[in-house]
Amino acid sequence: MATEYVKFVDVTKCDGCRACMVACKNWNDLPAEPQDFLGSAQSHTKxxxxxxxxxxxxxxxxxxxxLDYLFRHSACFHCTDAACEKVCPEDAISYTDFGTVVIDHEKCVGCGYCVNNCPFEVISLKEYVDKNGDKYRKANKCTMCTDRLEEGLQPACVTTCHTGAMQFGDKAAMIQKAEERVKQIKDRYPNAMVYNPQGVSGTHTVYVLAxxxxxxxxPENPKVPTSAVVWKDYAQPIGKMMIGATTMAVVGAFITNTIISKKKNGKNEDGGEHHE
Structure with missing residues (x-):
């Protein structure tokens, strides 16, 4: 099994250079997205x-x-217990051995359930046009550069961070670093904390917040919506069992009716004549 990883983001070391955004665009071949001027250095609202x-x-x-000027690298948190994975009706969202949460575009039908249920609002739908001119949608979000992880590389955003605000490595080691960093900065930032919400069983993007x-x-205490838990852990399995039972009942009824029909027509099950 692959090692479970965490991206550790220390916002107190970030200088807002946006190199992580550029690296992400380049590696994932994402198009430019012109935005209206927001009145600050921030290029996108979300x-x-x-x-x-x-x-x-x-x-x-x-x-x-x-007055403090705070920065934060914002991307998918890759929850250990991800609401998006629970609500996807097509099983298009899954966990990798690295702890990342990925979307299979071959299975995604663009229903938007993942968008509506993500507690961090980091998933969006993109509209595409097929060769016939018909429009369709697919969910998109950060993959934590899972394709790079599979080759033994680190996420593109981490490799380009020149201040060391982002680190990437073994889950336990990164969380320990985050906890140690909080102790170091408490004098300057009394409210400093490790943000690794347990309402989603922890995340694979862990922050030190000032x-x-x-x-x-x-969100102070994000949780998987109760409706998502009910759907994935109870309704879906029960529904599949009921579908299975219904299918068996239909098959059983078909076989029974076939046998009765043959008997009425004077035939044995093997096709021979039936005699009383």
Whole structure:
């Protein structure tokens, strides 16, 4: 089995250069996506189907009354218990041995359930046009460069980060580094914390945040929606069992009716004459 990995993002080391965004675009061959001027250095309001990671710029008044300019590399969290995987009716979303969550475009039907249920709002639908001119949609998001991981490489965004704000490695080692980093910066950032939400059984993008999650537009305690749990863990399996039972009942009824019909027509099951 492959090693389970974590991308560790220390927002206190980020200088907002956006090299991670450029590297992601280049490696994944994502098209440019012109945006209206937002009145700040931030280029996009959030991730989209063609922009899988976004650098957030946040002006925040700290507890001492001073102004902090906060940055955050925003991309898919690759939840251990992913709501998107649970709600996908086509089993198009799955986990890899690395801990990443990926979308199979061959199976995706563009229903949008994953978009509506992601607690971090990082999945989007992209519209395509086939050779006949018909439009169809597919879900898109960060893959954590799973194709690079399979070749023993690190995610493109990590390799281009010149400040060391992003590291990538064994899950336990990265989480330990995050916890140690929080201890180092507590004097400067009293609200500093490791963001690895347990409501989704932990994530494979773990942050050291300088402030509370809400300051960065993140949910304080994200959880897999109850409806998703009911659907994936209860309704779907029961539904499949019922479909299986129904199929068996139909087959059984067909066989029984066939035998009765043959007997009525004076034939044995083997095709011979039936005698009373």
């Amino acid at each position: 991730t989209t189907a063609d922009t899988w990671n976004v650098l957030q710029y946040i002006e925040h008044e700290n507890s001492k009354g001073g 402030e509370k999650p809400s300051v960065y537009g993140l």
